[in-house]
Amino acid sequence: MFTNWRVLKRRAVPYLFISPFFVGFAVFWAYPIFYALRLSLFKGVGIDASRTFAGLENYTRLWSDPRFLRALFNTSYYAVASVFVIVPLAIILAVIVSSDFVKLRHFFRLFFFTPVLTASVVVAIMFTLIFEERYGLLNNVVLSPLGFPRLNWLLDARLIMPALIMVGIWKWTGINALYVTAGLQNIPKEVKEAANIDGASQWQTFLYITLPLLRPVLLFVVVLAIIGSYNLFAEPYLLVGAGPQDAGLFVTVYLYLTAFRHLDFGYASAIGYTMIVIILTLSLIQLKLFGAFRK
Amino acid sequence: MGVYLLLICGVVVTGMPFVWEFSSSLKLNSEIFSYPLTLIPRNFTFSNYVRLVSGEQIPFLRQLLNSCIVSASFTALALFICSIVGYGFAKFQFCLKGPLFIMVLITMMVPQQVLLVPLFLLMNRFYWLNTYLAVIIPGAFNAFGVFFMRQIMVSIPDELIDSARIDGASEFGIYWKIVLPLSSTGMAVLAIILFLTSWNDYLWPLIALRTEEMFTLPVGLATLLGLYKVEYGMIMAGGFLATLPVIALFISRHRQFITGMTSGAFKF
Numbered sequence: 416m417f418t419n420w421r422v423l424k425r426r427a428v429p430y431l432f433i434s435p436f437f438v439g440f441a442v443f444w445a446y447p448i449f450y451a452l453r454l455s456l457f458k459g460v461g462i463d464a465s466r467t468f469a470g471l472e473n474y475t476r477l478w479s480d481p482r483f484l485r486a487l488f489n490t491s492y493y494a495v496a497s498v499f500v501i502v503p504l505a506i507i508l509a510v511i512v513s514s515d516f517v518k519l520r521h522f523f524r525l526f527f528f529t530p531v532l533t534a535s536v537v538v539a540i541m542f543t544l545i546f547e548e549r550y551g552l553l554n555n556v557v558l559s560p561l562g563f564p565r566l567n568w569l570l571d572a573r574l575i576m577p578a579l580i581m582v583g584i585w586k587w588t589g590i591n592a593l594y595v596t597a598g599l600q601n602i603p604k605e606v607k608e609a610a611n612i613d614g615a616s617q618w619q620t621f622l623y624i625t626l627p628l629l630r631p632v633l634l635f636v637v638v639l640a641i642i643g644s645y646n647l648f649a650e651p652y653l654l655v656g657a658g659p660q661d662a663g664l665f666v667t668v669y670l671y672l673t674a675f676r677h678l679d680f681g682y683a684s685a686i687g688y689t690m691i692v693i694i695l696t697l698s699l700i701q702l703k704l705f706g707a708f709r710k
Numbered sequence: 711m712g713v714y715l716l717l718i719c720g721v722v723v724t725g726m727p728f729v730w731e732f733s734s735s736l737k738l739n740s741e742i743f744s745y746p747l748t749l750i751p752r753n754f755t756f757s758n759y760v761r762l763v764s765g766e767q768i769p770f771l772r773q774l775l776n777s778c779i780v781s782a783s784f785t786a787l788a789l790f791i792c793s794i795v796g797y798g799f800a801k802f803q804f805c806l807k808g809p810l811f812i813m814v815l816i817t818m819m820v821p822q823q824v825l826l827v828p829l830f831l832l833m834n835r836f837y838w839l840n841t842y843l844a845v846i847i848p849g850a851f852n853a854f855g856v857f858f859m860r861q862i863m864v865s866i867p868d869e870l871i872d873s874a875r876i877d878g879a880s881e882f883g884i885y886w887k888i889v890l891p892l893s894s895t896g897m898a899v900l901a902i903i904l905f906l907t908s909w910n911d912y913l914w915p916l917i918a919l920r921t922e923e924m925f926t927l928p929v930g931l932a933t934l935l936g937l938y939k940v941e942y943g944m945i946m947a948g949g950f951l952a953t954l955p956v957i958a959l960f961i962s963r964h965r966q967f968i969t970g971m972t973s974g975a976f977k978f
Binding site: 426428429430431432433435436437439440442443444446447448450451454462508511512514523524525526527528529530532533534535536537538539540541542543544545549550552555556585589593642645646648649653666667670671674675680683684686687688690691694695698 | 713716717720721723724725726727728730731734742743744745746747790791792794795797798799802803804807810813814817819820821822823824825826827828829830831832834847848850851853856881885906909910912913917927928929931932935942945946948949952953956957960964967968
């Protein structure tokens with residue numbers, strides 16, 4: 416009996432060590448996740464409202480809700496546009512910073528990194544004065560001198576998305592360049608030298624050797640960027656809110672407004688679950704496209 | 711050459727918002743909204759800072775304190791949880807290890823959005839709304855942190871641990887006196903990541919905190935944007951002050967930041 420007790424204690428130890436996480440996991444993750452699912456199947460507004468079972472009504476309502484559809488469109492547009500600009504820019508930046516300029520290189524890396532450290536709220540704050548129509552930095556320092564008219568970035572339905580995309584580019588290019596730099600460092604020099612010896616030009620080496628070898632890093636960057644776009648909240652919410660005809664409405668903002676302004680928790684939960692499905696599907700598609708499942 | 715020109719452009723574009731924010735914070739609103747735009751204020755003034763800190767619009771100092779308390783507690787708690795759980799996964803063999811670790815990873819794949827509503831209602835039931843608890847506790851169970859600590863601890867030689875066991879050390883003692891000190895560099899990186907995530911967090915504190923006195927800095931500053939008569943100078947001052955600790959931390963610990971970065975942690 417004595418030895419059995421000892422063995423039991425020994426076996427229990429790892430479970431004891433990992434238990435803190437799983438206690439929190441159960442209370443603050445698993446329970447809420449299932450609670451949200453349950454919520455999404457009920458109708459009823461308010462915190463202590465009596466709820467009536469509504470089945471999948473919240474979900475069907477989503478797909479005929481013009482605000483949700485607009486938000487989905489905006490967010491997706493933002494995701495695609497920012498990826499198409501940020502990734503090439505990051506690659507260019509990474510190549511430049513990785514090439515042989517000794518001491519300054521470290522400084523540049525650090526410097527381009529700073530936007531990502533800045534709180535979203537502060538970023539929004541900074542850019543309100545940049546996008547301001549009459550006295551904003553962008554209009555007065557870039558557009559006017561070049562002869563362009565002053566643009567109303569945050570209030571013109573056609574300009575809101577470009578403005579937000581610019582903010583995204585400003586914030587995320589640096590860190591993505593850092594990721595790509597790490598990826599570049601993992602490419603052994605010999606491979607590029609071999610290509611050189613075989614007569615490949617710089618450009619050909621880059622296109623046919625470097626880029627394919629960067630595939631895992633690029634996949635990582637793109638997936639992260641797209642997921643990040645769908646989770647974006649502070650910048651659109653603080654710079655634009657919803658915007659004229661919901662031109663700047665993002666999905667997370669809509670979820671927030673539905674839940675905490677209209678207090679329609681069931682509908683908001685349905686939005687949340689729909690987004691999980693969409694994001695997971697997109698991630699899987701990207702993984703497939705980038706060949707993560709190939710040998 | 712042209713390459714340097716590109717880099718300089720990049721530096722200017724990256725730095726300009728910061729510079730403009732700082733410059734505007736030292737101007738009166740009347741100068742911010744006047745032509746021509748000036749980089750160096752014509753009429754230099756500290757009034758924005760004074761008025762901000764004096765609590766005229768928002769209880770700035772109180773909110774700063776809130777952020778400090780929340781971020782420090784959060785980082786400490788999360789570090790403890792992630793390190794002890796990471797150790798469990800790194801250095802022990804047990805039946806359910808695989809499936810349980812997968813459960814940890816799954817939490818990282820689910821976006822925060824879904825949790826906002828139910829967690830809010832849960833915090834309401836616990837009576838944690840508008841308290842520090844709501845912004846410290848739930849997030850401290852951080853799957854990424856567990857994953858990160860596990861990776862770090864895996865490379866600690868098993869012999870060290872075994873010999874400590876033979877010498878009669880308690881399991882917790884081994885964790886506390888041997889494993890933790892050996893993981894300290896990794897923990898420093900994680901600490902920075904956790905602190906930053908907490909310091910900059912906006913959406914969840916916005917939901918969980920209800921009165922001005924309890925707001926963290928990002929939430930408090932954001933309320934300045936919605937004022938009827940927006941005090942731009944003051945907002946710029948606030949933004950600058952809120953970023954100062956981060957920049958200071960960055961300059962002093964930039965190596966850890968970069969390491970943390972390339973482990974893919976920053977999702978804000």
